[in-house]
Amino acid sequence: MSDWYARLGPALRRLPAETAHRLALTALEHGLVPAPARGQDPILRVTAFGRELPNPVGLAAGFDKNARVFARMPGLGFGFAEIGGVTPRPQAGNPRPRLFRLEEDRALINRMGFNNDGLDAVAARLGKRRRDGQFLVANLAANADSAEPADDFVVLTRRLAPLVELVVVDVSCPNTANGKVFQRHEPLDDLLTRLAAVRGTTAMALKVSPDLSDAEKADIVSLALEHRIEGMVVANTTVERPSTLRSKARGERGGLSGPPLKEMALKLLGEVYRASAGKLTLIGVGGVESGEDAYQRIRAGATLVQLYTALVYHGPLLIPRIKAELAYLLRRDGFGAVAEAVGADHSLQPA
Secondary structure, eight states: OOOHHHHHHHHHTTSOHHHHHHHHHHHHHTTOSOOOOOOOOGGGOEEETTEEESOSEEEEEEEETTSSSGGGHHHHTOSEEEEEEEOSSOBOOSOSOOEEEEGGGTEEEEOOOOOBOOHHHHHHHHTTOOOSSOEEEEEEOOOTTOSOHHHHHHHHHHHHGGGSSEEEEEOOOSSSTTTTGGGSHHHHHHHHHHHHTTOTTOEEEEEEOTTOOHHHHHHHHHHHHHTTOOEEEEOOOBSOOOTTOOSGGGGOSSEEESGGGHHHHHHHHHHHHHHTTTOSEEEEESSOOSHHHHHHHHHHTEEEEEESHHHHHHOTTHHHHHHHHHHHHHHHTTOSSHHHHTTTTOOOOOO
16 A cells, blocks of 8 residues: 555644644544555564453554544554543643644654543443454543542543553653652552552553653552552653754653654663563553564563554554564564563563
């Protein structure tokens, strides 16, 4: 299939970023986005969180905030998809403009502020989903004005955990008042104790920031293991601004995503893998835009990888390209499956 996005993408990027995003969602809802050829390379099959996925490449949170198009993602070649972040009450988010393209850096800065339709609307859509084997993830977030953000996560987990295969507790958003409350030991310890009582058998992961201190990294990993959290999403956007940024929008406030985040997220991924002795199932995200990027994340300790920003610049036909490159790299290096390559860059000491 010809890369139609190479022709259409530049026109879309002349529109305001949120307008282009809305158009993309509408096109997906109406089946107007051409799907790549079907078929999955068997070397890409992977088991994560007790489920078998056709491949390890997933859609990150933030694209399908309101669970409108998740059912279209397998047709685009994704092995799994994450909806949200979802808050208990509908939330307008921060004032516009709040999403900025950094064209020269193939990056984005966002300060969206978890704008979404709220729990009731999202739960209603998820309640209608066909349980056809798709691995679906829900990203949970507290309302920005919530006086008791832990209560928000309890309510969200109780409602959404039965409707998806994995819930992600987002404790690392840089764009809302309650976005980082649970990066401290006592609040996170209490939260995870409470969530254990309501999540049932659904797997859970924490989404962490690349801006953590060494002490915060160690503490969050320790608490995740102590509370038997199954995984971690590494990493969220960063408030740091690398000196290599060239785009005019580089000074905008918010979280930076895309290739400038790549090395920071990759480094944190390896640190979390080693600190957890490989006991957590890791999802690597942040700057993934090629099969080589995905392969690096897997070798650093990720079982799954995610992307979002790369779709803005490369379009959905990027997904089959990443998968083909990843399959080639696995075979080139003598691996027979994704699982064999997970953490290959590290030598863990026996427990």
